[in-house]
Amino acid sequence: MGTLHTLLPVAAAFAKYDKKYAISNRRCVTPSFNEIRHILNLAQVMAIGSKVKLMTFDGDQTLYSDGGNFENSRELAGAMLDLMRAGVYVSVVTAAGYGLDGSKYEVRLDGMLRAIESAGLDAETAQRLIVMGGECNYLLRVQLTQEGKAKLVPVASEEWQGDHLDGPKPLHWPEEDTKFMMDLAQNSMTASATDLRLRCKIIRKARSVGMIPGGDAMVATVPVGHGSKKLKREALDEVVLRVMETFREQGSRISLPWCAFNGGRDAWVDVGDKSVGVAALQTWLGVEPSETIHVGDQFLNVGNDIKARERCPCLWITSPRETEKMLVHVLEYAGIEGEFRYAQEDPLGAGVGPTAAPTVVMDAFTGEMKTI
Ligand code: IMP
Ligand code: MG
Numbered sequence: 001m002g003t004l005h006t007l008l009p010v011a012a013a014f015a016k017y018d019k020k021y022a023i024s025n026r027r028c029v030t031p032s033f034n035e036i037r038h039i040l041n042l043a044q045v046m047a048i049g050s051k052v053k054l055m056t057f058d059g060d061q062t063l064y065s066d067g068g069n070f071e072n073s074r075e076l077a078g079a080m081l082d083l084m085r086a087g088v089y090v091s092v093v094t095a096a097g098y099g100l101d102g103s104k105y106e107v108r109l110d111g112m113l114r115a116i117e118s119a120g121l122d123a124e125t126a127q128r129l130i131v132m133g134g135e136c137n138y139l140l141r142v143q144l145t146q147e148g149k150a151k152l153v154p155v156a157s158e159e160w161q162g163d164h165l166d167g168p169k170p171l172h173w174p175e176e177d178t179k180f181m182m183d184l185a186q187n188s189m190t191a192s193a194t195d196l197r198l199r200c201k202i203i204r205k206a207r208s209v210g211m212i213p214g215g216d217a218m219v220a221t222v223p224v225g226h227g228s229k230k231l232k233r234e235a236l237d238e239v240v241l242r243v244m245e246t247f248r249e250q251g252s253r254i255s256l257p258w259c260a261f262n263g264g265r266d267a268w269v270d271v272g273d274k275s276v277g278v279a280a281l282q283t284w285l286g287v288e289p290s291e292t293i294h295v296g297d298q299f300l301n302v303g304n305d306i307k308a309r310e311r312c313p314c315l316w317i318t319s320p321r322e323t324e325k326m327l328v329h330v331l332e333y334a335g336i337e338g339e340f341r342y343a344q345e346d347p348l349g350a351g352v353g354p355t356a357a358p359t360v361v362m363d364a365f366t367g368e369m370k371t372i
Contacts, residue, residue: 005289005313006047013043034318041315041326044293048313049333052088054287056132056278056312058296058305059094059108062323066264067364070111076320077115078340079327084121084128086336089285093277093294095263095270095304097134097208098367102152105131105140107362113150116142119340126150135259135270135304136277137170137207160284167283168257168276177255178207178271181247185209185260185269188246192239197225203366207271211239212365236262240302243269261304266365273307282311289313293330295323 017039018024023031031039060066063076070077080090098104106113109131116126121144129142131152139160140152161169186202186209193200193211199218203210211231214221218228227235243260259273278294281287292312296305299316308314317323331338360369 002309005292006044008040008043009046010039010043013039013046017042037316041317042329044313044315045326045329045333048291048293050335051291052083052293052330052334053291054089054091054281054285054293054312055083055330056091056093056281056292056294056308057323058274058294058298059092059096061264061297061319062295062317063092063112063320064108065320069107070109071320072111072114073320073324074115075324075341076327077112079324079331079338080112080129081115081119081121081340082331082336082338083327083334084125085339086334087128088334088336089128089130089281089287091130091132091281093132093135093274093281093308095135095208095259095261095268095274096364097137097205097270099133099206100138100140100154101367102140102154104362104367105133105152108364109152113142113152115340116144116150117148120148130155130281132277132281134207134272135274136168136257136272136280137270139280160280165283167280170272170276170280173256173271181254181256181258181271182207182209182269184246184250185243188243189239189267189269192242196235196238197222198231198235198239199225199228200231208268210266210268210365211236212266231266233262233264236267237302239267243267259304259307260302261298262302263298263304268304270304274304275307275310278308278311295326 057063064070083090123144126142126144131140139155141155142150143153144150157171161171186204189202189209189211199214199222200211201214213231214228216228240260240262247254256271257273257276258271260269282292289312293315294308294312295315295317297318298305315326317326360371362369
């Protein structure tokens with residue numbers, strides 16, 4: 001079952017849920033998996049209550065749809081602003097890795113950054129929004145410019161991985177070890193692509209290897225096959241499980257943490273994982289596991305949020321809408337007045353999201369900018 005980082009008031013959570021949804025009055029239908037997930041989420045929020053100091057969020061499918069960007073959502077952005085105003089660190093811990101290039105993460109988090117600007121947060125409050133990219137490899141935080149623009153700038157490595165801290169230090173991982181793992185992952189994925197007749201593309205970055213739909217160009221290369229537009233869940237799971245098998249066969253030759261997962265539209269192998277990302281944040285910020293909550297959508301054996309579970313309590317959601325709903329409970333049990341979340345009039349103004357249709361779009365897989 002894994003570590004429980006807090007006591008869980010499951011009976012109280014059930015009573016609250018049952019009061020609204022009358023589960024115990026049902027005669028023909030037993031509690032479903034999703035209902036149990038909701039009750040455990042609620043119990044976790046009740047347990048942490050006002051002790052919460054750090055909330056980490058997965059990106060894709062938790063704050064925005066897979067491959068999408070943070071949208072003009074007053075509820076979601078408003079609740080995150082309320083947490084920051086109350087002194088809580090809010091961090092996006094995402095597998096998406098674009099090195100330390102703040103402009104790429106700014107594209108993905110656009111709606112949230114615009115909300116920070118519209119809300120007129122002071123510099124100290126604004127910098128409580130932190131981004132951990134590539135699972136645990138790249139750390140950036142918000143900085144306000146003199147004109148009041150919210151930018152994402154790298155945090156100096158000595159600050160979050162310095163000798164004075166006893167947390168994980170991914171920057172110090174030996175290059176030959178990461179290369180060994182990336183080579184294995186790439187070879188395994190290439191072999192799977194042939195074996196499963198996938199019309200896919202394999203991407204290699206500094207600390208990850210990914211498989212994405214190959215597009216029309218791959219139809220001629222793999223005349224009988226599938227996946228040019230969409231790779232099947234079953235195929236992606238198979239690719240991920242084969243990489244896991246390959247890595248396990250290597251035994252102690254794999255010396256670093258890693259994460260192989262099915263991202264819904266793609267499959268990835270990253271050096272590092274979210275347990276390392278959350279642990280590094282906790283050490284740097286001086287926050288205990290029992291004062292942290294991670295919110296994510298991927299808790300199956302082929303998911304990547306499940307790793308965070310080793311370092312803190314988690315809320316398992318299935319969409320940004322559910323994240324929004326859970327945040328209502330988090331604010332309630334933390335005793336935080338929802339100035340932005342509950343405002344009658346929109347204090348963030350009309351311009352929370354992008355003001356004009358973008359002419360440059362970013363490929364969420366690679367971070368490449370394309371003019372349209
Ligand atoms: P998360 O759900 O926020 O952890 O993001 C996972 C998604 O990020 C993947 O499904 C990919 O679409 C995208 N992504 C972009 N770059 C990377 C990478 O380097 N490693 C893993 N996922 C990546
Ligand atoms: Mg996700």
